Amino acid sequence: MAMSEKIKILLIKKGMTAVQLAELLDTKPQNLYNKFKRDNFSEKELMDIANALEVKYEGNFYLKDGEKI
Numbered sequence: 012m013a014m015s016e017k018i019k020i021l022l023i024k025k026g027m028t029a030v031q032l033a034e035l036l037d038t039k040p041q042n043l044y045n046k047f048k049r050d051n052f053s054e055k056e057l058m059d060i061a062n063a064l065e066v067k068y069e070g071n072f073y074l075k076d077g078e079k080i
Contacts, residue, residue: 013050014050014052014057015046015047015048015050015052018032018047018052018060019047021060021064021066022064025064027064029043029044029047032060032063032064035063035064036059036060036063054070057070
C-alpha cells in the first residue's frame with residue numbers, strides 16, 4: 012500500500028481532511044495534494060504527519076529472519 016493511501020486512511024479514521032492536515036503542517040493544501048499525487052514523502056515529513064495526527068510512526072527495514080533494522 013502506498014504511503015499516500017495510508018495517510019488518507021489515517022485522515023478518515025481521525026475525521027480530518029487533507030486541508031486540515033496541511034494547516035497543522037503549516038503548508039499549503041496544494042503542496043500536500045502534490046505530495047499525495049507523487050507519493051513522495053521524506054522521513055521527516057512522515058514524522059511531522061504522525062505528530063500532527065497524534066499517531067506513532069515507525070520507519071523500519073525487516074530482514075527475512077525477522078530482524079528489524
